[in-house]
Amino acid sequence: MLKGSFKIQERMHDMAQSKKGLTTSAGAPVSDNQNSLTVGPRGPLVLQDVALIEKLAHQNRERVPERTVHAKGSGAFGTLTINGDISKYTRAKFLQPGTKTDLLIRFSTVAGERGAADAERDVRGFALKFYTEEGNFDLVGNNTPVFFVRDPYKFPDFIHTQKRDPRTNLRSPTAMWDFWSLSPESCHQVTILFSDRGLPASYRHMHGFGSHTYSLINSKEDRHWVKFHFKTQQGIKNLTNDEGAELVGRTRESHQEDLYNSIEEKSFPKWRMYVQIMSEEQAKKTWYNPFDLTKVWPHGEFPMIEVGTMELNRNPTNYFAEIEQAAFNPNNMVPGVSWSPDKMLQSRTFAYADAHRYRIGTHYEMLPVNKPKVEVNHYHLDGAMRLDVPEYNHAYYEPNSFGGPAQQEQYREPPLKLDDATMDRFDHHQGNDDYRQAGDLFRLMDADKKRQLLDNIAEHMKRGNVPEEIVRRQIEVFMRCDPAYGSGLAERMGVKVYSDKYESGSAHH
Known part of the structure; x- marks a missing residue:
């Protein structure tokens, strides 16, 4: 017998010796997990077999709704180490020189269902959750610096074109090209999608982008606009259509296999993190709207500033608990980083949290993978999945006289001055060069x-x-x-x- 086989046998023996007793969800011992309780060997089942009923009922509820978009994905844990210095732009503690922050990343395709193949031509999601000492910061981006639409009013329409035609139950290139040809703001993203970079060889071999315009605020209350970039250190690798089709014929899980195996083999994927910085004054002078998600900031005008290194070094222990239940949310900001007038970003602050409450549950943020490392204090009451046991001591509303959590005014952001403070539905094509x-x-x-x-x-x-x-x-x-x-x-x-x-x-x- 091979030497390795002896080790496997020894491990199996040790595991057998240390087996834990099987119980119900309430902790009661299960005496028989092989045979149902029946009236005689051939008789009917009885409702009294509570372990059987619990087992069947739970199986019916083992799945949560898949994400409407980005349903097929892979994820891993790692760290962000800051070796640059952008402290003059931001007071965010996790972006200060020398800091190291735990993170979770989830990669995904956009259009396919959970059972779709990895190696298909599509935009890839690039979602990051940083577990900082000031709370969670989530950066929800893609492997492209731009997107197909700039106004969230059109986002549901666009996603409908990427999904199945209700009549044929097939995906429709006609719907895609009909929408794109009627929406010229999409042509920048379409050009990237159908270029060689529209079909990455793996998640490790592509760049990532925050895509949206965010803001950085420093200790002097100065605001700068910022774009986040993550440059792969594995090199860019892409597939042709024929190579992708051949790979899908062999495995539908090529990206998952590549990411999981590389981490298990301790060949940890790395990306360098960069930012582009734009002052509020510069933003008033660009020929394009710097808050337009269909536009990039030219690197010649706004050069890349290296910030740190991101490394992935741990695979999830349980995919459902740590990846499928992971809830990335643009609402999650920390002091020193904030939003911008980017309309798509602002709409996502509603859409993502709303999706998580529907898909996972009211208190999705209490799940271990979503829970911040800092103490959480608020006045949200009750609801499904209340996983903690809060003690309010009469302070279950605000303001109150019982010492409950109070606002922290030292984190107030400086006012944002807007020139034309007129509310209207502005035609986003006017004044925009989409070509x-x-x-x-x-x-x-x-x-x-x-x-x-x-x-x-x-x-x-x-x-x-x-x-x-x-x-x-x-x-x-x-x-x-x-x-x-x-x-x-x-x-x-x-x-x-x-x-x-x-x-x-x-x-x-």
């Missing part, structure tokens, strides 16, 4: 990457039988980004266009 940056990105690509991009889009349209009217509309959008972008797609789709009226980036002239 320049997508065209800039296209022009940055070499000939091979342009070919990949155009081939991927054409293949997606042809395979989905997208109607010619929609194809022409999308070609028109790409023509405004760059004539070669639109004409390249037109050639592949067999559509004739006239490009002499377009110049590269002409839309902003």
Whole structure:
């Protein structure tokens, strides 16, 4: 017998010796977990078999609703170590030089259900939870610096196009391209999605972005706008459509396997954390809206500042408890970091918490994976899943005269001055150039990457039988980004266009 087999046998023997007695949920011993209680060997079951009833009832409730988006994902725990110095921009303790903070990250695909394959062309979620000494800070981003829409009013419509057609129960490229061609603000993200980076080889081999604009506040009450970036230290690796299809044919869990195995083998994935900083005065002078989720901040104007290193070094012990129940929430801020006028970010402060209360329960934040490491004091009463036993001592409302938790005014943020304080439904297309940056990105690509991009889009349209009217509309959008972008797609789709009226980036002239 092999030496390793002896070790396995010894371990099994030790485990057998240390077995714990099986009980019900109330702690009562279970005497028989193999045979149901019946009236005679062939007789019917009896309702008195409470262990059986409990077992069946629990199985019916073992699943929680999957996430509406980002349903398929993987996660791991690790640390953020700060080796840069941005203390002049923020008073957040976890961002000060030399600090080390525990974190949880969950990667995901956006459109697929929980059973979807990992290696599909899609945006990847990149959600971080930092367990800081001032409470949890959650950064909910993607592997792209931009998104398809800038106004949350359109987010449910966009997600509907990524899910199944109610009539056919199939995903619909026609719906996707119909929405995209009618929403030119999407073309920057579409260009990334159908480029080589739209199909990462693994979660370890892609960058991450906070995507939204946030704010940093320092000890002097100065505010700066900030973008968060995480650059993979494993290098960028992507798949072609054919490589992805071949991989899915072998395993639907390729990203999960890669992440889990790399950590188990102690080849810990790492990302370097950077920020871009913009002053309030600079924000008034950019040609684009710096709070627009469909736009990037050019690195030449707002250079990357290295902050620290993120490392993943522990796999979850129980996937459901630590990953499926993980609730990432843009509401979770700490002193020194805050929100911005980014409309998409502001809408997510409602949508995420609301989703968690529906999906997991009223007190989802009390679950171990979501619970902050600091003491929590508030006046939220009762409700399902109240996991603690609070002692209010008559102080169950506020203000009160019984020494209950009181507001901490030292953490008040400085006022945010807005020039045009008029409330209205503003047309987000007005004053926005939705073509320049997508065209800039296209022009940055070499000939091979342009070919990949155009081939991927054409293949997606042809395979989905997208109607010619929609194809022409999308070609028109790409023509405004760059004539070669639109004409390249037109050639592949067999559509004739006239490009002499377009110049590269002409839309902003």
